[in-house]
Amino acid sequence: MVHGLEKINNIIAAEEEALMSLSREIHSHPELGDQEFYAVQILCDYLAAKGFAVEKEIAGQKTAFIARRRGGAGEGGLHIAFCAEYDALPEIGHACGHNLIAGASVAAAVALAGTDPGVPFTVSVIGTPNEEGRGGKIDLIRAGVFEGVDLAMMFHPDYISCVDYPSLACRTFSFTFHGENAHASGNPWDGRNALDAVILTFNGINALRQQLRDDVRIHGIITDGGQAINVIPDRAAAEFCIRSMDNRYLGEVVEKVLNCARGASLATGTGLSIAETEYPYDAMLTNRVLGQIFWDSLKEVSEEEWNERKEEVGAGSTDMGNVSLVVPSIQPLVAITDREVAVHTAEFARLCGTPQAYKVMLEVGKAMALAGYKVLRNPALLERIKEEFVKRTGSVRQRE
């Protein structure tokens, strides 16, 4: 095992400047989802120079790519993928630290590809666009990009560290009600009020909350509330996001929420059109065996005192959740700061461009490479990873 770690350390030491410069460049040129052309260009140029076969614009996405390299001697073997995100947020730039995710995944791939675990293998970087928006990984899954991948890894920077934390399955719907205009004072009895239907939908959902489990989140906005105060609105619309830790329970809650809108439509005599406006995100199913291998590896490659702070993690949603249902996956949170600075803030964006952040990024890159190396060396680990994956995904009823 020492041999693998030494090799990984040597490769990262030699590539340190180049890897930090990639991440720094992405940080200082923030690009929104599906517009990450500069990030994709520099990542792919670097990977091609390191012997990776690069395919761009995959799965019909202009800023998705896969870069593959063979390792070890012979044919076949495992395929280990590292996912790279690189999209930024409007106004506040790399406030989610995706420049560090890209840097760590590229570091891990280059380091792992240079090891010799004694078996043949494939290592790839899968470039996944627009995580903050529509969830580019979902198109990649649908296009079959993850078929044949045995393990998928990436990390997410944070102010706390935690390998297995809750993330929520999430579905987004718009409700548009179609009523009848009338003068709001002259002949209101001739109208059918679409805005009332929206308000009744909110009230119905608020009444529903008492009967829902604690892990459910429902949040909505009115996207069209009518145009003139003296006209009964013939059109009004709202958009809702519905989340739960449990993919199966989420399906039940969605049906109840849709019924709130249907009831409002009936009560007001308005027509209703329902549209699912975003891809459904699945709850992240962290592979605990792989997560433990990563965590042990992080302690081996780093001199930091790493501590998990599980109970403090607030739950969002990620398209890596969808990947975790098709391939054993991890997305550990790793702290890049000692201060409590939340992601999606201007201060976090600043922290994602500091020497401390780049140091953590390289250590995570090494740890992910070492985790991959350990699995390649030890088939019993892979057995345990796959056994857990089959057991836990079997109990998640997928929607499709």
Ligand SMILES: [Zn+2]
């Ligand atoms: Zn984010």
Ligand SMILES: [Zn+2]
């Ligand atoms: Zn993020």
